[in-house]
Amino acid sequence: MVRISVIGMGFVGLCSAVCFADRGYETYVSTLNQERASLVSKGVPPFFEPKLKEFLQRVLERRSLKVVIGREEAILNSDISFITVGTPSNPDGSINLSYVRDTIIDCAKALRENELKHLIVIKSTVLPGTTGGLIKRLTEVNSGKKCGEDLLLCFNPEFLREGSAIYDTLHPDYIVIGECDEKSGDVLEKFYRDFYKDTLPPMIRTNPATAELIKYANNAFLATKISFINSIANICERIPEVDVTVVAKTIGLDERINPKFFNAGLGWGGSCLPKDIKALIAFSRELKYEPEMIRSVWDVNESQVELVTERIKKELGELNNKRIAILGLSFKPNTDDVREARSIKIIDKLLEEGAKIVAYDPQAIPKIQTIFGQRVEYAPSAIDCLKNADCCVLVTEWDEFKELYPEDFAKNMRRPILIDGRRIYDPRKFAKEVRYIGIGFGGFKQT
Ligand code: UGA
Numbered sequence: 001m002v003r004i005s006v007i008g009m010g011f012v013g014l015c016s017a018v019c020f021a022d023r024g025y026e027t028y029v030s031t032l033n034q035e036r037a038s039l040v041s042k043g044v045p046p047f048f049e050p051k052l053k054e055f056l057q058r059v060l061e062r063r064s065l066k067v068v069i070g071r072e073e074a075i076l077n078s079d080i081s082f083i084t085v086g087t088p089s090n091p092d093g094s095i096n097l098s099y100v101r102d103t104i105i106d107c108a109k110a111l112r113e114n115e116l117k118h119l120i121v122i123k124s125t126v127l128p129g130t131t132g133g134l135i136k137r138l139t140e141v142n143s144g145k146k147c148g149e150d151l152l153l154c155f156n157p158e159f160l161r162e163g164s165a166i167y168d169t170l171h172p173d174y175i176v177i178g179e180c181d182e183k184s185g186d187v188l189e190k191f192y193r194d195f196y197k198d199t200l201p202p203m204i205r206t207n208p209a210t211a212e213l214i215k216y217a218n219n220a221f222l223a224t225k226i227s228f229i230n231s232i233a234n235i236c237e238r239i240p241e242v243d244v245t246v247v248a249k250t251i252g253l254d255e256r257i258n259p260k261f262f263n264a265g266l267g268w269g270g271s272c273l274p275k276d277i278k279a280l281i282a283f284s285r286e287l288k289y290e291p292e293m294i295r296s297v298w299d300v301n302e303s304q305v306e307l308v309t310e311r312i313k314k315e316l317g318e319l320n321n322k323r324i325a326i327l328g329l330s331f332k333p334n335t336d337d338v339r340e341a342r343s344i345k346i347i348d349k350l351l352e353e354g355a356k357i358v359a360y361d362p363q364a365i366p367k368i369q370t371i372f373g374q375r376v377e378y379a380p381s382a383i384d385c386l387k388n389a390d391c392c393v394l395v396t397e398w399d400e401f402k403e404l405y406p407e408d409f410a411k412n413m414r415r416p417i418l419i420d421g422r423r424i425y426d427p428r429k430f431a432k433e434v435r436y437i438g439i440g441f442g443g444f445k446q447t
Contacts, residue, residue, distance in 0.1 A: 001025055002191060005078035007071060007103055009036050011271075011337075012123055012158045013084035014045065015052060015165040021059035023195060028066045028074035041067040048336040048363045051166040071103065075110040080119045080191060083107070084158070087124050093278035097134070100124050104135055108142035111151065119152040119187045125215050125276060127283050131155040131208035132180060148181035154188050155208040157215035162270065163334035175203045178211025216283075219276040220294055225261050226268050227300040233264035233440025234307065244440025245423050264440040266395060266421040267304040269331035269340040274301075304439075305345045308419060309353070311437060312391055315417050320354035323414070325389035327382055328396025328422075329361035329368045336363035342421075343395045344371060351375060360385035362398055386412040397422035406433035 001024065006017040009031040017029035031037050036046045043057040059065040068074050075081055085099040100122075111118050120139060122131050131154075136147050145151040155178035160168035175192055179185030185205050193200055206214075233244040244264045252259025268274070277298055284291040316322050331341035338344065341364075347357050351372075359368065360379040369378065379385035382401060386392055386409060394401060402424050409430075410416045416434035418425070423438050430436040431444060 001194075002080055003078040004028070005030060005074035005081045006084060007074060007081055007107065008084035008086070008099075008124070009033070009040060009046070010084060010086060011047070011049065011162055011165055012160060013082070014040065014056075015049065015160060015169055016082060016084065016123070016158070017065060018052065018055040018059050019166060019169045020195070021062075021065035022055055024064060025195075026064060026066075026077075027059075028068055028077055030068045030071055030074035032069065034069055037067050037069045048334075049162065049165050050334055055166060071106040072110040075107050075118070076114060078118075079116060080121060080187070081107060082121045082123050082156075084123045087126060087275075089275045089278055093282040095125075095127060095275070095279045097126065097130070100126060100130075100135070101138065104138045105142050108139045111143045111145065117150060117152060119154065119184060121188060122153075122155045123158045125157065125272075125279075126155070126212055127216075127279065128209040128212040131178060131212060136180060148183060152184035152187055153180040154178060154184045155211045156188060157211060157218075159215075159218060162337055163332055171199070172201050174201050176211045176214050177203065177205045178208035178214075179205060180208055216276055216280045219273055220280055220297070222261055223268055223273045223277050223301070224293070224297045226263075227297040229262050229264045230267060230304055230439075231300055236440045236442055239442045240445045242442040243427070243438075247440075263423065265304075265397075265423060266308060266342040266346070266439065267301040269342050271331075271337060271339040274340040305342065305349060308346060308393065308421060308439075309349045311419060312350070312393070313353070315435070315437070316390055316415075318354075319350060321356060322354075322390040323356045323358060323388055324350055325379075325385045325392040325413070326357060326359040327361075327385060327392060327394045327401050328398055329359055330364035330396050330398075333396055333398045336361075336367055338364050338367045338371070341396075343368065346393060346395060347372060347376060358385050358389065361396065362400060383408060383412060389413045390415045391417040391419065393419045394421050394424065397424045406430045409434045 003026045004020045005028040006013050007030050009029055017027050021027040039046050043060050045052045045056055083103055085103050087095045090096050143151055147153045157176050159172055177185050177188050229248050236242045236244040248262045251257050252262050281291055281294055329343040330336055330338055358377040358379050360382050365378050409418050410433040418434045418436050420438040427436050427438055427441055
């Protein structure tokens with residue numbers, strides 16, 4: 001069985017590493033962050049992700065996963081290395097390759113004296129041309145080896161979602177191998193065939209630049225789908241009795257459209273979609289093509305936050321000293337990640353208008369506290385959050401919020417105005433007891 005190393009201990013790195021180790025591969029996972037390494041080696045995930053703790057503890061117990069600080073030990077004890085370090089945004093939206101660059105230099109240097117034909121697999125999201133250009137060059141120069149001869153190199157994008165990262169790693173819709181040469185692709189294909197066995201999804205082998213663009217196109221399409229349905233939602237809201245959830249569910253029956261990833265609401269956030277859309281726009285401009293459609297996808301997403309604050313103002317008038325309850329802070333349910341979360345933009349805007357914010361989230365309060373500190377009041381439960389509020393905005397659709405009854409809002413709030421930013425409540429039930437405003441819901445006809 002081949003030996004694996006995973007360089008980087010973020011969502012992609014750690015979740016992939018525990019899955020490899022769980023299938024019996026001897027796996028090294030490496031980071032430069034001592035605190036992270038110490039937590040992970042004790043079986044404590046550094047972030048909340050369903051199933052991760054269980055997988056991590058199991059593979060540590062079985063000793064199929066080894067946690068190391070630094071690159072060399074991991075590289076020298078493996079045949080295939082997956083590079084999963086972050087590629088954050090620069091202030092102008094372009095991507096910052098410094099982690100990738102440093103990692104590749106370290107890995108390549110470690111391989112200098114290595115006799116074996118090592119395969120380096122880039123999983124970090126990078127722009128078209130990066131693997132075959134900069135990464136290949138840095139690898140060859142620093143290892144003294146030639147790609148395709150005594151060293152192998154592929155780009156292999158990752159499509160897992162936070163909140164279902166383990167499931168997605170084990171059940172991807174497809175695998176893309178962007179190979180620098182045929183031999184590199186063969187080795188990676190063999191690994192995936194062995195890993196997935198009879199659950200192997202479609203595998204596409206192509207050149208690295210196409211594979212790199214596939215990753216951006218995939219995320220850009222997902223963002224487009226959401227911004228599209230949000231545009232339709234904004235039209236629906238202006239027509240009594242028209243409901244975007246019915247529109248989306250129905251047109252989703254057309255197989256060419258499909259119902260997944262089609263929930264209207266406050267828009268998309270997270271560590272990937274916003275960063276990748278910004279990078280694709282910047283890259284496209286560098287190529288002298290103005291990506292008008294992708295730019296509108298971005299603009300529609302930004303305006304969802306403006307529209308919701310306008311809506312609150314329409315209901316409450318001046319926001320000064322009005323108490324607004326925010327249910328849900330993470331960028332999506334089942335994660336404590338608040339990167340580019342809609343909650344941050346909404347809270348910022350409401351604070352600017354002088355509102356008092358009380359917030360609750362099952363997992364993300366500690367992370368939001370590092371951003372807003374004492375400027376926001378944090379409630380110990382959803383019900384506590386609602387107490388004496390003048391308005392409530394449901395920002396993240398955690399399951400526990402779906403359990404709330406209309407009476408919970410009606411009895412606890414000073415003014416029971418509910419903005420359902422993710423359309424989790426039934427307007428017919430809720431509108432009887434609260435002032436219900438749902439994104440993409442035109443309201444009931446006045447009789
Ligand atoms: C996204 C992609 O879905 C993954 O395939 C990809 O691997 C990942 O980015 C990445 O590039 O690493 P993720 O950011 O974890 O995954 O989360 P998503 O499930 O895509 O959700 C992104 C945002 O879209 C969330 O804020 C969510 O609330 C919003 N969303 C999602 C909607 O507003 N409506 C929907 O119907 C679906």
